[in-house]
Amino acid sequence: MGPLLGAALATLTLAGPLPAGARGTVAAQPDTGLPIASSLEGNYLAGRLAGSIADYRASADYFASALLDAPDDKFLLERALSLYIAAGELTEVRTFAERLSAIDADSPIAALTIGLDDFQAGRWTDAIASFQHARSGPLLTLAVEILSAWAEQGAGKTDDALARLGKLDGEKWYLFFRHYHAGLIASVAGRGEVAAEEFKAALAIDDGPVSVIDAATRTFARNGDYGAAKATIDKALASAPGHPLLKEVAAIINAKSRPAARVRTVSEGASEILSGLGTAVVREDTNDFGVIFLQLALALDPNDDMTRITLAENFERLNRPNDAIAILDKVSARSPLRRNADIMIAFDYNTLDKVDEARATLRRVIRKDPKDKEALNGLGNILRTRKMFAEAADVYTRTIRAIGSQPQTEDWQVFYNRGITYERTNRWPEAEADFKKALELKPDQPLVLNYLGYSWIDKGMNLKDGMALIEKAVSLSPTDGYIVDSLGWAHYKLGEYDEAVSQLERAVSLMPSDPTINDHLGDAYWQVGRRIEARFQWNHAKASKPEPEDLAKIEAKLEHGLAEDGTGKAAAETVDTKPAQATP
Numbered sequence: 001m002g003p004l005l006g007a008a009l010a011t012l013t014l015a016g017p018l019p020a021g022a023r024g025t026v027a028a029q030p031d032t033g034l035p036i037a038s039s040l041e042g043n044y045l046a047g048r049l050a051g052s053i054a055d056y057r058a059s060a061d062y063f064a065s066a067l068l069d070a071p072d073d074k075f076l077l078e079r080a081l082s083l084y085i086a087a088g089e090l091t092e093v094r095t096f097a098e099r100l101s102a103i104d105a106d107s108p109i110a111a112l113t114i115g116l117d118d119f120q121a122g123r124w125t126d127a128i129a130s131f132q133h134a135r136s137g138p139l140l141t142l143a144v145e146i147l148s149a150w151a152e153q154g155a156g157k158t159d160d161a162l163a164r165l166g167k168l169d170g171e172k173w174y175l176f177f178r179h180y181h182a183g184l185i186a187s188v189a190g191r192g193e194v195a196a197e198e199f200k201a202a203l204a205i206d207d208g209p210v211s212v213i214d215a216a217t218r219t220f221a222r223n224g225d226y227g228a229a230k231a232t233i234d235k236a237l238a239s240a241p242g243h244p245l246l247k248e249v250a251a252i253i254n255a256k257s258r259p260a261a262r263v264r265t266v267s268e269g270a271s272e273i274l275s276g277l278g279t280a281v282v283r284e285d286t287n288d289f290g291v292i293f294l295q296l297a298l299a300l301d302p303n304d305d306m307t308r309i310t311l312a313e314n315f316e317r318l319n320r321p322n323d324a325i326a327i328l329d330k331v332s333a334r335s336p337l338r339r340n341a342d343i344m345i346a347f348d349y350n351t352l353d354k355v356d357e358a359r360a361t362l363r364r365v366i367r368k369d370p371k372d373k374e375a376l377n378g379l380g381n382i383l384r385t386r387k388m389f390a391e392a393a394d395v396y397t398r399t400i401r402a403i404g405s406q407p408q409t410e411d412w413q414v415f416y417n418r419g420i421t422y423e424r425t426n427r428w429p430e431a432e433a434d435f436k437k438a439l440e441l442k443p444d445q446p447l448v449l450n451y452l453g454y455s456w457i458d459k460g461m462n463l464k465d466g467m468a469l470i471e472k473a474v475s476l477s478p479t480d481g482y483i484v485d486s487l488g489w490a491h492y493k494l495g496e497y498d499e500a501v502s503q504l505e506r507a508v509s510l511m512p513s514d515p516t517i518n519d520h521l522g523d524a525y526w527q528v529g530r531r532i533e534a535r536f537q538w539n540h541a542k543a544s545k546p547e548p549e550d551l552a553k554i555e556a557k558l559e560h561g562l563a564e565d566g567t568g569k570a571a572a573e574t575v576d577t578k579p580a581q582a583t584p
Helices: 002-010 040-052 056-067 074-086 093-103 108-120 124-134 137-154 158-166 174-188 192-205 210-222 226-239 244-254 266-284 288-300 305-317 321-328 338-351 355-368 373-385 389-403 409-424 428-441 446-458 463-476 481-493 497-510 515-527 531-543 548-560
Strands: none
Touching: 040 056, 040 074, 056 074, 074 093, 074 108, 074 288, 093 108, 108 124, 108 137, 108 266, 108 288, 124 137, 137 158, 137 174, 137 266, 158 174, 174 192, 174 210, 174 266, 192 210, 210 226, 210 244, 210 266, 226 244, 266 288, 266 305, 288 305, 305 321, 305 338, 321 338, 338 355, 338 373, 355 373, 373 389, 373 409, 389 409, 409 428, 409 446, 428 446, 446 463, 446 481, 463 481, 481 497, 481 515, 497 515, 515 531, 515 548, 531 548
């Protein structure tokens, strides 16, 4: 339902605007980089700094410290409360919520927090009363009405809960959530036929969400309608054949077993609306609101590993791999999502430059299933980007064996990546065969066209065909600075320096901070006699943080220039001129 939520996101606020009068200075803390704060203003600024890098716990602590100097400040209370929830630190949040509610009885975040605390304690009437103060825009209005319906179900008032949902009126996409949660409530109440009809109505609106497919399939089977269950799950698997939760329920249906219901308690049901909306929000935006909903969902249902995976994905997008790992480590070893969690953890370790841990994590996954193509390919990608080319080639070979004798279009990248590892380990015939296979699977793939074409020119073979491939790659991807650089450098290698300058200037305009492209343009300028500009580009390349081995070559050219032998060779070797690789 994500695309339908854009307008709703624009109206959503859980905390007020930033205060205009904050002032003061803070000093950098040497061990963490975060500020040391000793005043209200300092804590406020430090909280904002920590929040800007999504360090929710530190940010919350700073705002809580600021409250010591301004205990009744509404903004500080809202931020501390919201950020502790976003950090998953929920032990003391009711205290902050009650202090905030005493200042503003209609604070949405305070009302939602208090309502959910009452909900978990079984104080159903109090929960419903608190939820009504949390209305603020279409998303929260939807959430609190569905949460209120679940509270009524908790009180044993199934008819009231279904009636409340039946009156739910608002945005067009409300209808999906209305039918879905009516189905869940009916299922919890033991009204299987009612649940089945509600799930069918939800699927008619949107048959994509795994949660509604899972719930509907299980309900159909529990009602004895295995035909409807099998039709529903087969259709879903045709679109997402590898989804572990869908595969799990399919196995149950195929065995004609009676599955458990997707939702068995009111807490699990209430968690579903928070998780559903939170998931939609974090996929549309990186603001705190989606994270808050996901953390609250996990508080209601700590066993919801789908929500845990979504939350970890969001922390990865926020460049918080340690936080993502901490969340993923909590995925149950028995969960069908454990394998997905381990693959994510491996890439998070790689982001942290912990290559040994990344390799070990993926190898554990592969030991469980030696034909796991995703895990094998992921390991190969990590090794390749770490320039462990020989080991990566072996892993890609295992991946290709797992693919089998009939590779599909999407498998082009495995052959392409193995071709790179072969080329980098001086196994050109095998590399060339892999590049050609990749093009057979995907004839217009610009990365493959570029790499094969440039390699031919670099080796002095198939010059005309090589240039044609690169030119085609540029026509397919005209704004890719790396590919345009390859075209310019191919002209350079052929001694066509004026055309090289033209193309390399274009490549630099597309990627002005890339050290290799700037170095190439410097070489081309030198060859056409523009020596001052050549040194300027080499200096720019030097300042753009090249690899250590490339830095030495650039410095040698700055000191000695290029050899005057008409061949285009540098006095020191040119930096690595291999075409750009596909990302993992």
